[in-house]
Amino acid sequence: MKFPSLQHLALAAVLALPLGASAQNQDSLHIKKIYDEALTNGKSYEQLRYLTSRIGGRLSGSPQAAAAVEWARQEMEKLGLDRVYLQEVMVPHWQRGEKEEAYIVNSKISPTQQVKVIALGGSVPTPAQGLTAEVLEVKSIEELQKLGKRKVQGKIVFFSRPFDQTHIHTGLAYRGAVDQRSQGPSAAARLGAVGVVVRSMSSALDDEPHTGGLRYAEDAPKIPAVAISTIGAELLGKLLKDDQDLKLHLKVNSKWLPDVLSYNVIGEIKGSEKPEEIIVVGGHLDSWDNGQGAHDDGTGCVQSMEVLRMMRAMNYKPKRTIRAVMYMNEENGLRGGTTYAQEAKAKNEKHIAALESDGGGFTPRGFSMDATPAVYQKIVSWKPLLAPYGLHEITQDGGGADVTPLKANGAAVMEFVPDSQRYFEIHHTAADTFDKVNQRELELGGASMAALIYLMDKYGL
CATH class of the missing domain: 3.40.630.10 (Zn peptidases)
Known part of the structure; x- marks a missing residue:
């Protein structure tokens, strides 16, 4: 040619x-x-x-x-x-501190296993010994709000909505998913959640977690929040379908100066x-x-x-x-x-x-x-x-x-x-x-x- x-x-x-x-x-x-x-x-x-x-x-x-x-x-x-x-x-x-940790625990169908996470920028820390709670999966803030406080309180909310891969410009897919990361933690905290896990803002399926900023609202408690790799998100979502009683253990060591x-x-x-x-x-x-x-x-x-x-x-x-x-x-x-x-x-x-x-x-x-x-x-x-x-x-x-x-x-x-x-x-x-x-x-x-x-x-x- x-x-x-x-x-x-x-x-x-x-x-x-x-x-x-x-x-x-x-x-x-x-x-x-x-x-x-x-x-x-x-x-x-x-x-x-x-x-x-x-x-x-x-x-x-x-x-x-x-x-x-x-x-x-x-x-x-x-x-x-x-x-x-x-x-x-x-x-x-804001300082991230020591490397974050996350483990799927107490599952009836899976042994304890680590998943890769990273603290969202600005996240508050967990207690020094970490945080362990049941996981509630939702696809959107709207779905979370419909569940109400009774179903959310005391749990770690898992926002699992992936990128819309049909967008040719991947920035549109990012815009369509990023509200989970920026607004999700405060939305969950208002309903009594103790932590948040967000599927990484990524067009790829891999084991690399993506950080990014969150925006804590003034009218909500501040709870720890992490992003989980897309492979980790797929695994967690699959296990939750058959075992809704499993728990997640999180440890975040961040601090504000x-x-x-x-x-x-x-x-x-x-x-x-x-x-x-x-x-x-x-x-x-x-x-x-x-x-x-x-x-x-x-x-x-x-x-x-x-x-x-x-x-x-x-x-x-x-x-x-x-x-x-x-x-x-x-x-x-x-x-x-x-x-x-x-x-x-x-x-x-x-x-x-x-x-x-x-x-x-x-x-x-x-x-x-x-x-x-x-x-x-x-x-x-x-x-x-x-x-x-x-x-x-x-x-x-x-x-x-x-x-x-x-x-x-x-x-x-x-x-x-x-x-x-x-x-x-x-x-x-x-x-x-x-x-x-x-x-x-x-x-x-x-x-x-x-x-x-x-x-x-x-x-x-």
């Missing part, structure tokens, strides 16, 4: 532009140069190697998170930007014509503690810095101020994104767009956004320039978590969308490590973000 060259695809894109738009040939050529720079001189892969392998998991409040802040500051200072600075953020400090001072790390290139108009690109610097935080969200951080590096390397002088933000505390508080938006509003800064990468460093597919119809249509009009690089998906499905607070300030908020098929196999797990990242896919992602930033900078929104 003969494959077309990228030059031919770029030329075809120019020819596909509306009549009279051939002047945009320079845009096509500039975008091609962006990709050439990323694929031949890209620095993000080696930056990611250091962040993940030398610093590792970076949970807010940890020494590793503090080290990541200093690393990001130094990396951006190397780029010769117009300004690099730290923005103070008070972040929560006082909030810690941390920082968003910010670097910018000042606009040459409209410096008051700001375009943000960013990722979150923190990660869960059980892996290296490679795809979530080391890739987003290094891709965002790469956007600014390439502008400098290509001697591109943006019209508008381009700002890269490494947000702190997306995983268990979103305080970095919230603080950034609050301070931007207090300073009366004018953000026209904010683009986040927090979906992994996989093959680029496009962009999602929350923007006005006019802004959306303007970006859609650039598809002929972006399509040769695989960026076919431009949707109104929302922006990234850290940039969404900027919507209230008038910004169009956006998210880079890579291929999602493998992301939720490793999301929030010990398997989210550097070796899972493909260098070429990573660099293509940074180039894709830079291409969109270039168009927004040149033409505005």
